[in-house]
Amino acid sequence: MKFRVDRDAFADAVTWTARALPARPAVPVLAGMRLEVADTASDTLRLSGFDYEVSAQASVDVHAEEAGSVLVPGRLLAEIVRTLPPHPVEFHVEGSRALLTCGNARFTLLTLPLEDYPTLPAMPRTIGSAPADVFATAVRQVLPSTSRDDTLPMLTGVHLTFRGDTILLAATDRYRIAVREMWWKPEEVDIDTSALVPARTLGDFSRSLTGGNVDIALSTSDSRGAGEGMIGFEHDGKRTTTRLIDSDFVSYESRFPTEFAAQADVPVAPLAEAVKRVALVADRSTPVRLSFTSSEVVLEAGSGDDAQALEALEVNFEGEPMRIAFNSQYFLDGLTNVETERAFLRFVAPTRPAVITGTPAKEGGKPDFRYLVMPLRLA
Structure with missing residues (x-):
């Protein structure tokens, strides 16, 4: 050779x-x-x-x-x-x-x-293709919400649902849920199947994606994608296959609230930078507190004899004033993965899950990315 x-x-x-x-x-x-x-x-x-x-x-x-x-x-x-x-x-x-x-x-x-050396598995049957850059972005948006705890394999994967010309990517670690919807071109227009893919493998492959399309191949033991199966991805001379996680994924749609008591329209970059600054005085177990009124949000961290930080930022807020607290990294994982310049934060109550979305492409339309995060209890 x-x-x-x-x-x-x-x-x-x-x-x-x-x-x-x-x-x-x-x-x-x-x-x-x-x-x-x-x-x-x-x-x-x-x-x-x-x-x-x-x-x-x-x-x-x-x-x-x-x-x-x-x-x-x-x-x-x-x-x-x-x-x-x-x-x-x-x-x-x-x-x-x-x-x-x-x-x-x-x-x-x-x-x-x-x-x-073992023989490599054959590539499964191609079920469709998706824009490579869009698919890479979608994976990046949901990947932080996967769990690193191998004792619950279901939570260490990204759930892909292939339904018609839509792919839904979802991930959760029990404390937050990230969902991204995107368009793709299926081989069969009436396709309706799913796969639970190891997050690490999906993340490694998606980081190599650039332009063009990525071909997606799938073999499962039944129409729902449960049981033993394999998924494959191919793009620009590179291909990877991985076994699917043999577990049912959580029914996540019912976890998203349908009615809200308050909503904030916030600038993504300024709010993210403010959270990062305030969080400097907080350890991993200390939340960042956000107090919303009609025209601003006040961010606070630290208390008592510890170091403290406070910063105010202009926002548009509708509803009764609300004070809510989050793990700073969990909050940032949702906020910084919004693709628009402004984001909507929707609240039910200080102890109920909040939902972060971007601005829909069309007025009255659905956002492509949704992120549900559990708040922390305030003392």
Whole structure:
């Protein structure tokens, strides 16, 4: 196996594929990254990583002199390519060693037993495609609301509902719920299915998305997406697959209030900056308090002998004056993911969930992004 490749293109493909490699592999061979040139006529290098749960594949154009395949330590290769000088990379295999040359830099890597490497799963059937940049934004908006607690697998995923020409992305950690609605182009117009996707895998893939479309592939054991299944995404020569989380997702729509006692129309950036400043004096268990009146909101944090902060900001508020408190990071995760310059904060009561949305594209329309957050009790 021997090829020559552009340094930046090679580094991008290697770095992306390495994301799927386990930090502590169950067997040593899973730490490997497979590099394959199927034939010299195609001049295409395919890179693969797999840990029995998540697979990643990337393709890059090369000038191939000899076809072949090899398995090398993936994370080490990723560290090497990130530091290479700006020159073309030459790579070839001699026996049990892989030799990499870039300018005056040379590396020799010991190969891993390719015959022990597992076969990557096939891509499921494509069910549709979505604008890549919109899909990446939607994932970014809901991802902070997923849980890091593996004892409740359901909460560590993003729930995707594919219904007609709409995708609904939802996530919750029990203290907040984020929901994003977006348009896509399904293969079947009457599609109605869902999938619970591991948040980490979805986040890693979405960060690589740029322009164009992302193809979405899905296989489930039933029409609802429950049970064993797999989802795949493909974009710009990169593809990934992951097993679905085998769990039912919460029925979240009923958690959103339909009637509100008060509403604030706030500027997103100034309010977010004010919350960040005030929160500097609060520890993780101390809430940021917001007191709304008809023309302003007063933000406070700290009390008693502790450090204290106070800041006022002009807002448009409708309803009886209200004083409510939030975990500052939970509040910011909702506010900063609103895509419009102004946001609506809707309240039922100081002890009931509040809802943050952006300004709808059309008057009277539904916002694309909704974020429900539980308040903290005031002493």
